Amino acid sequence: MIWQIALGVALLAAWEVIGRNGGGNFVSRPSLIALRIAAWFAGPIYPHLLTTLFELMAGMTIGCALGILAGLALGRAPALAAVLQPVIIGMYSVPLVALAPLFIMFFGLGALPKIVLVASVTFFLLFFHSFAGSRRIDQDQVDALELMGATRFEIFRKVVAPASTVWIIGGIKIALPYALVATVTGELLATRAGLGFLLSQAGEQYDMASLYGVLLILMVLGLLLSEAWSRVETHLLRWRHANA
Numbered sequence: 001m002i003w004q005i006a007l008g009v010a011l012l013a014a015w016e017v018i019g020r021n022g023g024g025n026f027v028s029r030p031s032l033i034a035l036r037i038a039a040w041f042a043g044p045i046y047p048h049l050l051t052t053l054f055e056l057m058a059g060m061t062i063g064c065a066l067g068i069l070a071g072l073a074l075g076r077a078p079a080l081a082a083v084l085q086p087v088i089i090g091m092y093s094v095p096l097v098a099l100a101p102l103f104i105m106f107f108g109l110g111a112l113p114k115i116v117l118v119a120s121v122t123f124f125l126l127f128f129h130s131f132a133g134s135r136r137i138d139q140d141q142v143d144a145l146e147l148m149g150a151t152r153f154e155i156f157r158k159v160v161a162p163a164s165t166v167w168i169i170g171g172i173k174i175a176l177p178y179a180l181v182a183t184v185t186g187e188l189l190a191t192r193a194g195l196g197f198l199l200s201q202a203g204e205q206y207d208m209a210s211l212y213g214v215l216l217i218l219m220v221l222g223l224l225l226s227e228a229w230s231r232v233e234t235h236l237l238r239w240r241h242a243n244a
């Protein structure tokens with residue numbers, strides 16, 4: 001830990017020296033970036049931060065819910081999955097972030113196109129994870145429930161959904177950074193608020209302190225989201241550690 005801190009301090013010091021000796025137009029300086037971030041957190045940053053978080057969470061909620069339901073349903077319907085598989089793979093092969101301009105044309109410049117973009121990205125990630133999880137169900141359990149007269153819905157609720165939990169939780173963890181990238185990408189293209197808007201504005205004005213400041217905030221935000229979901233994952237899957 002001490003060596004990691006020392007390395008970080010040394011890198012920041014070297015960055016500061018380079019910035020003060022003629023490189024400020026391109027690399028700025030940590031001191032200026034820190035002052036800019038402090039000024040933002042005095043008030044101006046919060047509407048943009050809340051906008052990005054709202055678009056991220058709304059898109060993920062919609063995309064995860066639809067992706068999980070579709071993945072679990074098709075995973076237990078092999079014939080239908082075989083028919084739809086080429087269509088789904090073909091749609092997923094399109095770089096979904098490239099659809100952002102199309103969504104903006106359809107839904108305008110508000111939050112909706114960003115939400116749709118995030119939902120599209122997370123849908124496919126959760127679909128494939130849920131689909132894979134539902135295909136790995138112990139068939140003996142399913143056969144036993146069928147012999148006892150369980151309905152398809154009861155089998156789905158008592159066996160398929162619980163057994164796919166690990167896959168679903170893992171899929172959400174993987175989807176988080178992609179969702180953040182999709183949110184910021186949408187805001188970069190056309191928006192009036194959000195961290196992507198600040199990033200675009202800083203780039204247009206060649207304001208390197210603001211540009212690096214937004215990038216640092218996004219990096220910290222990504223780390224916080226990942227750590228928060230890791231804690232949720234540990235809590236939800238605590239039974240695995242208990243059985244270990």
